[in-house]
Amino acid sequence: KLYFDVNDLWPEALPIRNFEWLPVFTAWKRLRDKNLPAADQVFVECELFLEGLKPDREYTVLHFARSQRPMPIHTRLNPETVDLVYLGSINNIIDINLIRNITKAIVKIKPTRFHIIGEGETKARLISELNDTGAQVIDHGILFDPEEKQKVFDQCDYGLNIVKPNVMVGLTMKSLDYMIGGLPMLNSIGGDTEKLxxxxxxxxxxxxxxxEDLAREICEENPEKAFSRRYNMQKVYMDFFSEETFFNTLDEAGL
Structure with missing residues (x-):
């Protein structure tokens, strides 16, 4: 048996649109589309990828998963501030302009602290843009230890899951970290994540x-409703992205 697992779409996932039809990029696409029909079964990382693949066969959605259990939630939120966090690689597919504009809108209503966990080639620009909004930037560097990350999440109201609008991404690994930690999201990704x-x-x-409407909702939202989202995040993780769910999907596919 031959099985394929589609974890990215190239060139569709490129953050730029001016160069995706160059021969080097179209060769990737042709290689994929030519060989997928040879497989006995094809898994795709998310439903969004079905829009970029030829609908001439049946695909099985196999979300990526983690073996980690949800972390205990011990929030230490400051009612006088809004605390945001960005986790992960800070690269050319994240939408720094949108992150800046969201933060700027919130700062106008309430003092804001912006936590950063991660590194990347555009980190200096992100910090500069955030400083210009008047938010307090707290750089935690790279944190791999789940308990250390959770200490940051417990201080924060939302985790940012923001990429440029022309990037074909339906799920991100950082969203799983937010789910495990019970941290609600501010999300710009379409497809699967938008639906969830x-x-x-x-x-x-x-x-x-x-x-501006988003900032007002964040600053004025009911604390009980905001807190309930933390448990919603962990339940969705267990229902869709846990190790048990992953292997159940493989069992149903006959593997």
Whole structure:
């Protein structure tokens, strides 16, 4: 038996659109589309990828998963501030302009602290843009230890899951970290994540045209409702992205 697992779409996932039809990029696409029909079964990381693949066969959605159990939630939120966190690689697919504009809208209403866990080639620019908004930037560097990350998450109201609008991404690994830690999201990713946030009340899907409304909702939201989202995040993780769910999907596929 031959099985394929599609974890990214290239060139569709490139953060730029001016160069995706160059021969080197189209060769990737042709290689993929030519050989997928040879497989006995094809798994895809998320439903969004079905839009970029030829609908001439049946695909099985196999979300990536973690073996980690959800972390205990011991929030230490400061009611006088809004605390945001960005976790992960700070690279050219994250939308720094949108992160800046979200933060700027919140700062106008309430003092804001922005935590950063991670490194990357655009980190200096991100910090500079955030400083310009008036937010207090707290750089934690790289944290691998789950308990250390959780100490930061417990201080924060939302984790940012923000990428540029032309990037074809349906799920991110950072969103699993947020789920494990019970940290609601501010999300700009379409497809699977947008649907989960909407249907299971995991935070807010960001409307780029109404950031002032988003900031007002964040600053004025009911604390009990905000706290319930933390448990929603962990339940969605266990239902869709746990190791048990992963292997159950493989069992149902006959592996």
């Amino acid at each position: 946030v909407r249907e299971y009340d995991l935070g807010f899907n960001v409307d780029r045209s109404h950031l």
